[in-house]
Amino acid sequence: MSLFAFLGTLEIGLIYGLVALGVYLTFRILDFPDLTVDGSFPMGGAVAATAIIAGVNPWLATLLAIVSGSLCGLVTAFLAVRCGILHLLASILTMIAAFSVNIRIMGRPNIALLGEPTIFTPFEQSGFDQLHVHLAVVFLLVSLSAFFIIRLLSSDFGLGLRATGVNDRMVAAQGGNIGFFTYFGLALSNGFVGFAGALFAQSNSFADVTSGVGTIVVGLAAVILGQTLMSGTRIWVAVVAVIVGSILYRLAVAFALSSGMFGMQASDLNLITAALVAIALIAPKMKGKFRLKTAKG
Amino acid sequence: MRRLVSILFAEIQDVVGVKYDLDIAILLNNSIFISEETMKGLKTLTLFSTVALLVFSSATVFAQTYKVAVSQIVEHPALDATRQGLLDGLKAKGFEEGKNLEFTFQTAQGNPAIAVQIAKQFVGAKPDVLVGIATPTAQALVASTKTIPVIFTAVTDPLGAKLVKNLEKPEGNVTGLSDLAPVAQHVELMQVIVPGLTTIGVVYNPGEANAVSAIELLKSAAKEKNLKVIEATALKSADVQGAARIIASKVQVIYAPVDNTIASAIDALVGVCNQAKIPVVGGSTSFVKSGAVASLGFDYYQVGLQTADYVEAVLNGKAISEIPVSFAKGSDLFLNLKAAESLGITLSESMLQRATNLKK
Numbered sequence: 245m246s247l248f249a250f251l252g253t254l255e256i257g258l259i260y261g262l263v264a265l266g267v268y269l270t271f272r273i274l275d276f277p278d279l280t281v282d283g284s285f286p287m288g289g290a291v292a293a294t295a296i297i298a299g300v301n302p303w304l305a306t307l308l309a310i311v312s313g314s315l316c317g318l319v320t321a322f323l324a325v326r327c328g329i330l331h332l333l334a335s336i337l338t339m340i341a342a343f344s345v346n347i348r349i350m351g352r353p354n355i356a357l358l359g360e361p362t363i364f365t366p367f368e369q370s371g372f373d374q375l376h377v378h379l380a381v382v383f384l385l386v387s388l389s390a391f392f393i394i395r396l397l398s399s400d401f402g403l404g405l406r407a408t409g410v411n412d413r414m415v416a417a418q419g420g421n422i423g424f425f426t427y428f429g430l431a432l433s434n435g436f437v438g439f440a441g442a443l444f445a446q447s448n449s450f451a452d453v454t455s456g457v458g459t460i461v462v463g464l465a466a467v468i469l470g471q472t473l474m475s476g477t478r479i480w481v482a483v484v485a486v487i488v489g490s491i492l493y494r495l496a497v498a499f500a501l502s503s504g505m506f507g508m509q510a511s512d513l514n515l516i517t518a519a520l521v522a523i524a525l526i527a528p529k530m531k532g533k534f535r536l537k538t539a540k541g
Numbered sequence: 542m543r544r545l546v547s548i549l550f551a552e553i554q555d556v557v558g559v560k561y562d563l564d565i566a567i568l569l570n571n572s573i574f575i576s577e578e579t580m581k582g583l584k585t586l587t588l589f590s591t592v593a594l595l596v597f598s599s600a601t602v603f604a605q606t607y608k609v610a611v612s613q614i615v616e617h618p619a620l621d622a623t624r625q626g627l628l629d630g631l632k633a634k635g636f637e638e639g640k641n642l643e644f645t646f647q648t649a650q651g652n653p654a655i656a657v658q659i660a661k662q663f664v665g666a667k668p669d670v671l672v673g674i675a676t677p678t679a680q681a682l683v684a685s686t687k688t689i690p691v692i693f694t695a696v697t698d699p700l701g702a703k704l705v706k707n708l709e710k711p712e713g714n715v716t717g718l719s720d721l722a723p724v725a726q727h728v729e730l731m732q733v734i735v736p737g738l739t740t741i742g743v744v745y746n747p748g749e750a751n752a753v754s755a756i757e758l759l760k761s762a763a764k765e766k767n768l769k770v771i772e773a774t775a776l777k778s779a780d781v782q783g784a785a786r787i788i789a790s791k792v793q794v795i796y797a798p799v800d801n802t803i804a805s806a807i808d809a810l811v812g813v814c815n816q817a818k819i820p821v822v823g824g825s826t827s828f829v830k831s832g833a834v835a836s837l838g839f840d841y842y843q844v845g846l847q848t849a850d851y852v853e854a855v856l857n858g859k860a861i862s863e864i865p866v867s868f869a870k871g872s873d874l875f876l877n878l879k880a881a882e883s884l885g886i887t888l889s890e891s892m893l894q895r896a897t898n899l900k901k
Contacts, residue, residue, distance in 0.1 A: 245662070252661025252685070256654065343776065347747055354750035356680055356703030374687075448657050449684035449703075452677050453748040455653040462654070497655060501647055501662050510648045511616055513655070 313438015
């Protein structure tokens with residue numbers, strides 16, 4: 245893998261790290277299997293791109309993208325909490341509806357941002373290499389997001405949020421509002437995913453409705469991969485782990501892409517990616533088993 | 542072995558960077574051994590790799606090998622034909638894979654995020670020409686490099702996709718071939734095949750930029766001729782059959798546009814139309830093989846061959862600004878006699894004579 249490809253992979257990994265943070269919040273913290281992300285990711289891109297084309301400041305456009313993602317989360321929460329639809333189905337409904345909404349927002353399936361101002365433009369004009377600038381800005385934004393989540397989950401409010409996923413009856417008994425925590429958690433989670441969509445669109449100069457396909461799969465893989473390799477009960481470890489997991493997932497894809505030399509063909513990509521991730525998940529267990537055996541023997 | 546060495550060479554280039562790249566080129570071009578003076582300036586790693594290169598790979602480095610990297614959004618017959626046409630076209634021009642051409646190919650399997658990763662990987666490998674097949678892959682390549690020439694192909698609307706600002710004189714490092722289908726002619730063709738035509742049905746994916754621009758053309762062409770268009774949308778290939786069923790009873794003909802989703806499920810679309818006894822007229826000639834009655838346009842293999850002209854021009858050092866964007870040529874009329882017969886459609890003698898390909 246070339247240095248350019250490596251840095252590019254890191255950047256995409258970090259952007260999808262935001263998705264992983266969102267998925268971590270719903271799946272792990274709230275215990276709410278939320279598939280909305282397949283819709284809120286392209287929506288973030290769609291809103292940011294449409295706003296930028298309309299002349300809105302890129303930072304404001306990104307903020308709008310975060311808000312639009314949060315709205316998706318609120319819709320899912322509304323369907324689940326207020327209407328009593330099974331959480332999985334509620335999120336699927338939002339996800340498929342978002343596809344149509346995204347085309348409405350953009351007016352067409354694909355908006356190009358080549359040559360348009362983005363949040364990266366002012367830094368690019370400073371004369372640094374484009375890829376380095378993108379990576380630095382994305383790293384900073386993802387670090388800030390991670391820091392925000394760690395602080396939030398460590399607070400008393402965050403304790404309530406975490407407790408909702410573990411034992412909601414206890415939270416209700418303590419006078420906590422489970423419904424509110426669900427609304428808040430889903431809005432926050434999908435806000436991050438919308439943020440990721442906005443960064444993806446601006447970094448790669450296009451927003452495409454099909455970019456949402458499989459977002460949840462990537463997010464889940466990142467969360468599980470990260471937490472398996474970096475296990476720990478502390479919040480900051482878990483948050484860092486899911487971002488690391490996202491980067492590792494992208495590295496697996498990158499290695500799968502470079503595997504042409506082993507006689508693999510292009511369409512084997514998904515298989516190789518899956519195999520690499522599976523190996524990463526199994527390897528630590530094998531090591532543990534091996535140790536156990538030697539200790540016994 | 543050669544391949545291994547060239548990979549090693551690429552890796553070393555990446556580690557040491559551009560400056561070293563130049564050093565080694567000078568060294569090799571002059572075919573001299575490393576002088577005392579140069580050696581001082583080089584690090585241990587450089588020394589090691591230089592020796593390794595001189596020993597193993599002098600032949601690889603001296604022989605001019607052209608590197609062409611192709612990124613394709615998804616694998617389906619039309620786009621695969623484009624790629625094959627490109628490969629064969631390059632071979633006809635003296636660029637043969639395994640001899641003087643290193644042809645790298647990746648498909649994003651329909652996922653734009655992977656298209657971006659492929660773009661980064663390709664740009665990092667510094668090929669001579671990058672080729673993007675279909676819109677998102679081309680955009681991902683263009684966003685990743687401002688220096689390596691990018692040739693796009695099978696992109697319907699290059700201006701809308703912002704790949705170029707000027708079709709005649711592309712200003713950056715990007716030019717290519719548009720596959721805008723002659724939709725107005727398709728409407729005329731449907732009128733010929735179905736006498737007294739009033740309603741056209743169309744199935745397409747609203748998520749695909751290529752298809753949406755084709756449908757806009759279809760609507761305006763139909764409006765001019767006072768024809769009604771009934772749309773059905775399919776978000777993925779599995780939905781095509783259902784979408785076709787919904788409109789099949791309300792229309793006299795179904796138009797299959799140049800759409801990656803439809804192309805993947807063309808057999809399902811034709812199957813539904815056969816049950817409903819209505820013909821399918823295709824935007825891509827490859828549809829006729831699957832049972833569409835007629836189609837007018839270009840074979841995607843031809844698109845690939847025409848793309849090879851672009852790649853050749855760039856490999857021969859022509860400036861991008863001197864290679865205007867063009868629209869894929871070809872007015873091949875493909876007719877499927879068997880399908881026409883089973884639907885009770887009589888094709889006129891003049892049509893049969895005009896046809897470039899008859900499937901019996």
